[in-house]
Amino acid sequence: MxxxxxxxxxxxxxxxxxxxxxxxxxxxxxxxxxxxxxxxxxxxxxxxxxxxxxxxxxxxxxxxxxxxxxxxxxxxxxxxxxNPPRNPVVRNEFVLRLFLLFALDPKEARVVLAEYAAAVQRDLDALTALVESADVDPADGVLPDPLAFGHLAAGFGLHMLPASRDWAHWAIAQIDNWTEEGEEKSEAEDGARGA
Amino acid sequence: MxxxxxxxxxxxxxxxxxxxxxxxxxxxxxxxxxxxxxxxxxxxxxxxxxxxxxxxxxxxxxxxxxxxxxxxxxxxxxxxxxNPPRNPVVRNEFVLRLFLLFALDPKEARVVLAEYAAAVQRDLDALTALVESADVDPADGVLPDPLAFGHLAAGFGLHMLPASRDWAHWAIAQIDNWTEEGEEKSEAEDGARGA
DNA sequence: AGAAGCATGTAATGAGTTACATGATTTG
DNA sequence: CAAATCATGTAACTCATTACATGCTTCT
Missing domain, CATH: 1.10.10.10 (Winged helix-like DNA-binding domain superfamily/Winged helix DNA-binding domain)
Known part of the structure; x- marks a missing residue:
């Protein structure tokens, strides 16, 4: 429904x-x-x-x-x-993929996470530009209706996108930290490779 | 698929x-x-x-x-x-409901948002407790595999739940701020009511 | 012995996707 | 006048939900 x-x-x-x-x-x-x-x-x-x-x-x-x-x-x-349904349906192919990254080896997972973080950052930049272009100066007393369609949704993006980008960076740091622990040696053998 | x-x-x-x-x-x-x-x-x-x-x-x-x-x-x-699908499917009844709150009047929307924030906080508390009970001290050198199933997912929750709670509080503040603007009078007529 | 939960499935229906189809209007 | 995009739909198929069905095992 x-x-x-x-x-x-x-x-x-x-x-x-x-x-x-x-x-x-x-x-x-x-x-x-x-x-x-x-x-x-x-x-x-x-x-x-x-x-x-x-x-x-x-x-x-x-x-x-x-x-x-x-x-x-x-x-x-x-x-x-x-009256919210008590078990709301949630399906998110993005998140599913991220949750299953353990099935890749660390290097591959790292690449996927880095690409994800970059994509999220692009979304965030686009949204920020959109919001700024549409914004009314809050100081002038004529606030836009905060319930206007799109306003709450835009705010949602501005809160959630940085969090999911930060999560991806955290996950990358976790992996890096862990792979260093396990194999201190392999530091030199592998040059930087951009994604 | x-x-x-x-x-x-x-x-x-x-x-x-x-x-x-x-x-x-x-x-x-x-x-x-x-x-x-x-x-x-x-x-x-x-x-x-x-x-x-x-x-x-x-x-x-x-x-x-x-x-x-x-x-x-x-x-x-x-x-x-x-190889991610380029248009991942996203369906989220929670978020849908939140995006459509503009169809309620501000007081009702405020209640829904407050309930949502509280529910998110409960989820966050439960997740925090779970993670702490399962945690290994990161200082002792025996880090858990960061790709272990559930680890990335738990981290995701720890990043995203505060953001969605904060968004809900932000949305409530927007509404409060706006309704005060519009009707400075109605401040006194309405006592606090817990949800 | 009876209840609660383990464990696996089938059938019918509804929701969602893919592919196809058609024609009008606007833009170059 | 050709191409792009507007605009609406149908048909066949797959995915997902609801309701039903069955029998075992463990606990009291």
Whole structure:
């Protein structure tokens, strides 16, 4: 049911067509919260309309339909937000890969971790630039609504990305520390190799 | 295919029966990395055996079968670890809910965030206790293998949980700051209420 | 002997992916 | 007018969940 609520959430922010919602999904939810493809979005929008949680408010060129959330939809979304499922589904291929690194030898694991840290840093730089470009000076009294869609999510990224980068660096240090212990000798035989 | 690699990873750590692997899955991967139910585990083990990536090495009481990873399985796992899928799947009902909080009014969102922060803190306390009880003094020279299964994962939790707790507190502060701006008056009318 | 938990599975359904299909509009 | 991108969908398949089913072993 999560896809359903993800879409209701996007619709609660503003009405949109399947195409627009798919794009918004990719920009806002796809990376950290929920993943879905365009055809799944279209199908779920049909179901939401059939169940009275959303409705078509406009039909445009080449079959374009704009959906809006209904009162029933808002109520349903609100209930879901207030009553969390007790065993939320978590699937993360990134993290899975990182957790299974022990199956590689230390050198290989080190490379994977370094690449991961670099990718996270790139994401963080991009997000920082995005936030700065959109920011309102907090000193001028006209604070942006902190619940505005995207604001909490951006803050989430700004908190979590440095933590996962730091974890990767910590893991690399653990490995380096340990391999030195085990084989003090092999220091010289192997020059630096960039990734 | 992620479930397949999750199981190969667990088997790379040590051989086990479907039941044992299910339990290990729940303890180690379920919360942050990948989620699966027992029947899916059994089915995937059958497929792994059919594909020659795992093999039954022991049959015990009441149909119990112990599986071990094969060389082909190790090679397959290694390839997956070294060649990440470019668009890893991420699904997280927790995060989804948090991203959609804007659909609640500030007071309700605040409560959800406070409960979330408290739950994260409980997880962190439990993990800290677990790590301390299992820890070897790093000063005595006998460092544990940093790639030992669970070590990297535990470190991940120790890095990420504080960050997500801090994010929740930041989000609450944002909301408080903003609602004060908007309605300086309502300060007195509402006493403290514990969650 | 009965209850709790061990241990493995099947069947039906629902959610998600991949591949395919189609046509309109905008941009160069 | 050709290419890119907008825009929506269907069909077949695989992955995942829910509900059901079965029998063993250990503990009380």
């Amino acid at each position: 999560s896809l359903r609520y993800a879409l209701l959430g996007l619709l609660a922010d503003e009405a949109g067509s399947g195409y627009e919602l798919t794009k918004k999904f990719e920009r806002s939810l796809d990376r950290y919260a929920w993943h879905a493809k365009h055809n799944q979005v279209y199908q779920e929008l049909n179901r939401l309309a059939a169940d009275g949680l959303a409705e078509v408010v406009e039909e445009g060129a080449r079959g374009r339909k704009t959906y809006a959330i209904t009162e029933a939809g808002r109520a349903d979304l609100r209930q879901w937000l207030l | 992620s479930l397949r690699y999750a199981l190969l990873g667990l088997l790379a750590d040590e051989a086990g029966s479907g039941y044992e692997l299910t339990k290990k899955f729940e303890r180690s991967l379920d919360r942050y990395a990948w989620h699966a139910k027992h029947n899916q585990v059994y089915q995937e083990l059958n497929r792994l055996a059919a594909d020659g990536l795992a093999e039954v090495v022991e049959e015990g009481a009441r149909g119990r079968k112990t599986y071990a990873i094969t060389e082909a399985g190790r090679a397959d796992l290694r390839q997956w670890l070294l």
